[in-house]
Amino acid sequence: MDRTAWIIIGICAALLGLNIYMGNNKKAETAPIPAPQTAAAAANAPVTGGLPGAGTSAPEQPSVNKALEEDKTAPITLVATQEVNGRQEPFITYKFNRIGGSIGTVTLHNDIVDSQKVADHNITINEAQQRGIGELVFNMDATQDPSYDNTVYKEVKRTADSVTLEGYDPARQLFISKTYTLHPVKNLEGEVLPGSKYLIRLTVSLLNKSSNVQDLRYMGIFGGSAYPIAKSEPKDTYTHFFYHADGSLEQEAPSYFTGGFFSSAKARVLEGPLQDLTYAGVMSQYYATILLPQDQSRGSTVYATRQEFPLTHEGNALVPGVTVAMGIPNLTMAPNEIKTL
Template sequence: MYDRKTWAVLAVCGSLLAVGMYQSNQNAQAKARLERARLEALPPVPTAPGTTPADPSAAPVTPGLVVNVPPAPLEEELVTLATDKVLFTFSNIGGGIKFADFKTEFQVGKKSDLVRVNERGGGPIGGLAGADETLENLSYTYLEAESVPAQKVVYSAKLADGLLVKKSFSLVATGEPGAPYLLDFVLNFENATAGPLNLQKYSIYAGEAAPLYQAEMPDWTGMLWLENNSMNFTKASSFKGSMLSSETSIFNSPAGKKIQYAGVTNQFFATVIRPQDSLETTVWAKPSQIKLKDGALPIKAIRAGLHLPDSLLAATAKKDISYRIFLGPKNNPLLQSMGNSWGELMQYGWFWPVSVTLNRTLNFFHNCLDGIAKKWSWGLAIIFLTIVVRLVIWPLHAKSTRTMKRMSKLQPEMAKLKEKYAEDPGKLNTETMGLYRKYGINPLGGCLPMFIQIPIFFGFYKMLQYAVELRGQGFLWVPDLSQPDTCAVLAGVPINILPVVMAISSFFQIRMTPKTGDAMQQRIIMFMPFMFLFFCYNFASALALYWTTQNIFSIGQTWLMSRIPEPELKPRKDSGKKTWVQRMAEQQAAAQKKRQQGGSGSSSATESQKKRSPRTGG
């Protein structure tokens, strides 16, 4: 079916892709080695031979020399609150949540290590930051009399400007949607000074978000805030700048907006602070560099905070502000059940109706299959969902296949038209549309299923991208459907099986599709699977499983359609009505003809003007 030249082009392109992937991996490893060598080569702080560093507090004071003695480290005391899903650990330093451990979520490839939020956060969630977004280094008093064991934690402190602060963190009543991941957070302020104080100079720290593993896409980590039910997102990677923008150290949202909630997120988990009532305030974000346990190089993380409202507190006046804190997974059924726009945390974007529907259907299939094949239930649910989607669009696919077969039979006549009207594109379009009309063919009929599949594919992609349900769930040889199915590493290149199967199945699917274009178009189309292999090689195996399943289904569907007698190509009875495609082609031809006539007319006029004799006076 294909000549040697086509196969040679495909072989060369495949080889170039493999070499490119290998070189990219080698460059990354070389950079990692150089960075490690640079860090190891940094000299230690020099000290005199045979001595130890002196204690600054014991050093003699030289006249005229000011010695800054560092403050003694604060003594930290930790208390905890727990639900069946989360263990919240509080610290008196900053008076907030130092970190939170998810009891049922584990680190990538490490079933013994729980996922921990704000592990390297630089401060507690619920801590107060000053005007420069710097967290206070203040020891709060744990109010044991007001705290309730296993239910409520209360801290109090006096800030440097004389503002008295009391913080209360309470578990939410069991049975409320999302309760295991929620805390009620109340701030009580009292102005203990003789003058007014504005609360707006303080902000509530929302913690830090970072990728869970070294290979996680950096664009999935960032700061988000909701205003007027519209989600806004700032990526952690955006602070480093680009060709068109410079590097920045802080981001502030526009003033004068009512913020419904704000926080930080990575691919699967979020920390969000939500005012009891929408507040007209701003949010800020700062980038940070962290080093993961399994990573060799620092990666971008992000820290954020929510400013207190613009409220002037008179002397001796008091004010209470209530919030709700969410620390949990971006689980669509969970967030949808919580209402109040919590579902916007899924960040499905324009395709959210498709993504939400697919996610609900995926969970339905999982619940049905969980009792039958618990180990592989999520993988089977993806396969079942893919088959259902393909069955729904079967009529469109069948119509498309019939249209493409009929169009392929018109190729000889199309070639004659191209030869006859090679110098007149407008006439060629008109005659081509007339040929389609003669045989009752809609040229867009072959493309319709492709257009239908575009929102389905992107909706599927978004849904699987944030499907925290798939973390740690295996299928066949795949240990984790939320990760690439790497089975080995050769010469530094991960060997992922499913993307290769996906590309091969795509190749055979395209090969079985009726051909309607010229030879060059066919070569480009045949190359597409290998291009998708390059772009999707390190995607989550769940997406590759979906794509492979639909390719295999399409191959079977195309084979079945080939068993059906080919449609007979015969002129249909002319109804006298023109299709809108034909009308557009005729309008285009008429416009082109008018332009040509106008051009020739002006040319003739110019020539006649040149031939005229010059006028003489008299």
């Protein structure tokens, strides 16, 4: 089995905190990270669920409507806790989409949206986006919209700090297994680095059940959306998609897509090929989602779009935002071959 380290998803991270984290992670320094207001990053790990063996037949795929109904009645969640006054209390909840096997929303229990102007409402990242963080994206292209993973997943394994989802994509004849694991990082003294309590690592295993070699180039992972959390928040000042490649940080606001005096409007952008792509993400004024691949897993493209997002806590007022996906290295899979990302 070919093993390719891939991606972890970080939720709510200040870029400064990420850069400091990466330096500490590589050098194993003992100095703690200054606590950012929000945090995140990435890593890889062996899948804990596992795909069906190469000789098994494809399971029956439930309908999308059934999956949506199940999602309403039995949501799949992963809750992170922290000690408060001697007891463990939840501080963040990740809720998963059954369709796409991804993180649909991330709720921060102790953060409130603009509470002076609207009724108390917990910060929920990616709340207005149908596609989840960690969803597979296919056929990323600058001239047309990509296709997204509509596989219906089910929960097959759970531990105190992880959940494993599995599904079968009949169109591509792929078994897909995903494991999401809470991934706080400790320094040499055993103390959790402040920003890392938000880290999640994602492992994806693919099994090619077709009788042909599959060429999975132009595939990526969705990094979710970012938009102002209140309509009073400045629109283009803080909301960006961004990526770090070849030692340089690039970022663009929603207006980048609308064009202007020196540029034309664009529905989407595909940046690349990029050299040494180390991370990519989306950010609003206070929060960000960041994808950080391991060295062997770095692709060379970043896909981004602009969208209007409704704020449910402000009468569905529309605000401009951005989405992002990061490409992975091209994959070629022989029949019955498994690759772990």
